[in-house]
Amino acid sequence: MITAGIDMGLEYVKAVILKDGKVIGRGRGHSGGAARAANAEAAYDGALKSAGIAAGDIQKVVSTGIGKHDVTFAGACRTESVTAVKAARFLCPDATTVVDAGADETLISTIKDDGNPGEVAINQKCAAGIGLFLNYMADRLELSLEEMSAAAPAPAECRVSDGCVPFAELDALSLLNHDAAPAEIAGAVTLSAAARAASTINDITVPNLRSVVLCGGLAKNKAFVKALETLTDIAFHIPEDAEYAGAIGAALIAAS
Amino acid sequence: MTKEYGKWPESGWSSETIDWKKAKRVAAGIDIGTTSTQAAILCDGELFSYASVRNGASFKKAAASALSGAMGSTGLSQKDIHASAATGFGRKHAPFAGTLLDEVHCHAKGARFLFGPEVRTVVDMGAQSVKAIRLYDWDRVRDFMMNDKCATGFGRNVEIICDLLDVPITEIGAKSLEVDSEPEPVSTTCFTFALTETLGLFGEPEFRAAPLTLNEVYASYLFSVAWRVLGVVGKLQPLDVGDIKVYKELAFTGGLAKNPGITKRIESELQVTALESKYDPMLAGAIGAAILA
Incomplete structure (x- = not known):
């Protein structure tokens, strides 16, 4: 078929x-x-x-x-x-939870034994648009998506709001105005995006932290995945076709 | 993204009638915004040349390229400029500027230059912020208001919508006016809400009688932006309480001033017709800085 x-x-x-x-x-x-x-x-x-x-x-x-x-x-x-x-x-095949992190939406769902969705949580409206945000921050910082993906964690003094995209963007522009390096700002915005995704993930109880599949466009962003793993203690399985x-x-x- | 729809093209212009060598005083102003930078050069108070460039990761680079763009092929060099000033979000990144000025006074001055001395209200709509400025008859700022932090990202988010919906930023405004009736606006609180809601307007009409046309989707979005601008304008001190005429001499500056989908909606809500200028309204800040330099 x-x-x-x-x-x-x-x-x-x-x-x-x-x-x-x-x-x-x-x-x-x-x-x-x-x-x-x-x-x-x-x-x-x-x-x-x-x-x-x-x-x-x-x-x-x-x-x-x-x-x-x-x-x-x-x-x-x-x-x-x-x-x-x-x-x-x-x-x-042994996945028990799936996280889908895309341009607009972050979704988490547990998977019942019969393969149907169990508990589902979707980001709050305030936390929407993280993938899109990282994309246009890359454009603004003149970094390729590969460079964004390779961004190292930013130093503690280089942080942006993890509340919402408009605040995060303003904070990033302020950092730029204070001569922070684009690569460091990339680390900061990635961390803020991961923090927002983590808050959605924390809305439900993940049954097994070792069998969580991460899919969606953001699964390709290594810096994002690493920050999300640090924040949630989950070791994600990232399929090739994420x-x-x-x-x-x-x-x-x-x-x- | 395969093609970019959301960016205003970079531009430059220089006067063919003015000879800068004969000018007694050459002044330069630069307005380094969050998203784009404009430089303007005045010769004895007349606009001689300007340039508008897009900002990248470096404000310094944008400032330098805007200034060199304005000097262009006119033969003018930095040492020929008698006075210079910088304004805008990134103003400290123009090492060549003699003075740093605030945006409010620059936009007020620039608007009176561009739109005439009768201007009483200036609404500057930039990429991130909106400023409403009320002026006295004489050359002084009476009151000004800025948007709340939550409502940030005015022009920037229009760019994002243009990129997502594949509509050129030069056309979205006019297209949004081609609607039979004004649809309800999307969220007038926050741009993240507005974005999600706008993208949700497509597809099956689950909650309405008929699906929205694309122009209605643009209208719904731009109306929400205009509504937010109105919120800022409405907080200004009125000049003469109880008299609607107070808004009459109104000028729009900044990138969104070039978007009729925003300006026409504000005009119709305030029942006024905005003043027009033969120059790009994005230049107000830079021209104001040059005058004040």
Whole structure:
């Protein structure tokens, strides 16, 4: 059986093709505004191309993510917590909890023995937008995303607010104004983002700190992951397809 | 991001009619904001040249490139400038500036230069902050107000929305006005709220009769920004209590002044028509600094 999953996030749309329990194609693009439906199709086409199959071979398409309703060609849509849990179990069979940290949302869900979501927590509205924030701070600090990912923990005197993005951005600009090094500010904003994600994670009781899967775009940011691990004592499993987890979960649901 | 939609293009200009060599006094002003930097050079009180550049990780670099941009190919060099002053968030990063000035007086001076001496209210809408300034008939600031820290990030967040929605910042304002009726604004409290809510306006109309058009989404967002600006303006001391005419001579400065989606909405709420200038309203701070230098 061949199915497809589309994850329309705040910033990027991800598509995967799943054939008999194996990911055979991936596609990715900018989500956008007016052209969201077209961008979803472009990501889907990319995934089809990388899988080397035609759209006619796909039996079912399921969408997820904040813009799941914009994927006009999807047969069904599923909420993010469900797809994250399905993907976590698929990518890491003994996972008991999944954390999805993306451009806008941080989500944590325990996974019941039957593979369904248990306890779910999503960031408070004030703590939204951490992935997007790190992206545009990189742009402002003239650092590549790789350099952001390699940012060392900032010294104690270089800190920004971990309350919300507007405060953190102002604090970062003040640090810049006081001649702090861009790399140190990168460490400071990463720590503030991790602190906000950690507060969401702390909303629930994690059953096993050694079997937590981290997915979403921020899983690729090593500095963020390290700061989050220090704050929560969790040792994360980060699958290779972390960024595509939502789409994989959707494709798995399409297949079941 | 594949393409950038949210940034105003950098610009520069120099007068063809003024010869700086004949000027008795050449003054330079530089306004180093959080996100962009403008430099302006005045010859005997006339605008001779300007440049506007985008800030990167270094305020110093932005300041130097704005000044050299304003001097451009005019042959003018730093030693020919008789007086210079810096203002804005990063003002201390202009080592060539003789004086450091506060933003309020610079914007007041600059607005009267750009929009005429009749200006009584100046609303400066920058990338991070909004300042509303009320002036006396004569050359003095009567009152000013700044936004609360929570409401920070005015222009910057419009840029982010433009990048996320793939709409050029030069067009979002005009497009947002092409709506039949004004939709309800998204959160008028915080930009993080507003962003999440705006992105949630797409898709299935679960809570409304019909889905919002894209222009309505822009309108909903820009209305919330305009509402926040109005909150700052409303806290100013009125000139003549009980008289709506107080707002009449109003000038918008800063980057958001170029966004009709914001300015038109403020104008219609205050029932005034803002003054217009032939120059870029982003220059007010730099010109004001040059005058005060």
